[in-house]
Amino acid sequence: MSTIAYFGPRGTFTEQAARSLATDQELVPADTIAAALAAVRAGTADAACVPVENSVEGPVNATLDGLATGMPLVAVAEALLPVHFSILTRPDITEPAEIRTVASHPHALAQVRQWLADTLPDAQTVAAASTAAAAVAVQRGECDAAVTAPVAAEHYPLRILATGVADVLDARTRFLLVRPPGPLPEPTGADRTSVLASTANRPGALAELLTELAFRGINLTRLDARPARGNFGEYRFFLDFEGHLAEQRVGDAVAALYRRCSSVRFLGSHPRADRVADTIAPAAANDDYSNAAAWVAAVQAGETA
Numbered sequence: 001m002s003t004i005a006y007f008g009p010r011g012t013f014t015e016q017a018a019r020s021l022a023t024d025q026e027l028v029p030a031d032t033i034a035a036a037l038a039a040v041r042a043g044t045a046d047a048a049c050v051p052v053e054n055s056v057e058g059p060v061n062a063t064l065d066g067l068a069t070g071m072p073l074v075a076v077a078e079a080l081l082p083v084h085f086s087i088l089t090r091p092d093i094t095e096p097a098e099i100r101t102v103a104s105h106p107h108a109l110a111q112v113r114q115w116l117a118d119t120l121p122d123a124q125t126v127a128a129a130s131t132a133a134a135a136v137a138v139q140r141g142e143c144d145a146a147v148t149a150p151v152a153a154e155h156y157p158l159r160i161l162a163t164g165v166a167d168v169l170d171a172r173t174r175f176l177l178v179r180p181p182g183p184l185p186e187p188t189g190a191d192r193t194s195v196l197a198s199t200a201n202r203p204g205a206l207a208e209l210l211t212e213l214a215f216r217g218i219n220l221t222r223l224d225a226r227p228a229r230g231n232f233g234e235y236r237f238f239l240d241f242e243g244h245l246a247e248q249r250v251g252d253a254v255a256a257l258y259r260r261c262s263s264v265r266f267l268g269s270h271p272r273a274d275r276v277a278d279t280i281a282p283a284a285a286n287d288d289y290s291n292a293a294a295w296v297a298a299v300q301a302g303e304t305a
């Protein structure tokens with residue numbers, strides 16, 4: 001049986017995402033995002049499930065940085081989960097006023113900042129490795145309360161102080177299933193392609209990359225810059241856009257990025273979890289590219305002009 005390493009321990013949002021993506025794979029928790037990716041690179045897991053993007057707090061940098069270096073990994077599927085939180089406390093805590101410390105993953109704390117300010121104004125926040133790791137810390141008596149996924153209450157014997165907690169209604173987190181490079185999933189007409197592009201540090205370099213997408217009518221769905229970790233002020237760019245590498249406008253655009261960039265890492269083409277169909281601009285469909293290429297070939301062969 002193949003295995004999926006997920007950002008755990010048990011009871012994280014990522015575990016839920018992994019369950020929604022797993023067919024008959026065994027799920028194995030990893031303590032950190034880096035450890036889940038390392039398990040795939042070491043061959044002890046076949047794939048890893050990690051969070052990549054939250055609609056309130058933005059990119060999950062540990063995932064972006066983990067995909068940027070080391071053995072290349074490619075996303076083959078994604079999951080989108082609604083995110084609202086439960087507040088779990090030690091069973092001996094009966095009043096909110098008794099809560100002095102609240103632990104969670106920094107992304108989770110950021111999504112309930114207002115709720116905490118309103119409801120537990122005197123409590124100190126404590127960063128935990130994940131929402132479920134925060135529940136473990138409460139269980140061990142290291143903290144008074146944890147901001148967790150609702151499912152954590154099934155795994156940890158804690159008291160539920162509140163449910164449905166979220167500063168922003170309809171918040172969602174997107175998760176990736178990544179594995180070593182191999183055959184890509186088939187195009188579906190509602191796909192996402194991801195690349196990491198490093199450019200020369202000169203005027204207009206990023207604008208040129210974006211123009212390559214814009215010319216082909218390709219809709220960008222995410223752009224994140226992360227420090228290149230070399231010279232101060234140099235960045236690498238994570239680009240997500242609509243479409244599949246097997247489609248001609250996308251293959252053409254990715255080839256143009258490859259020509260223009262000092263390095264490009266392909267991070268995957270896979271179906272979108274929200275099933276939003278790709279925007280295809282006029283003259284950018286596969287047939288348009290094929291017809292144009294056939295005409296150029298005929299001109300080159302002296303058959304037409």
Ligand SMILES: O=C(O)C(=O)C[C@]1(C(=O)O)C=C[C@@H](O)C=C1
Nearest residue numbers: 012013014051105107130131173
């Ligand atoms: O700690 C968890 O439960 C996670 O799966 C991580 C994570 C994240 O990194 O954004 C996932 C979803 C929520 O947005 C909060 C935390």
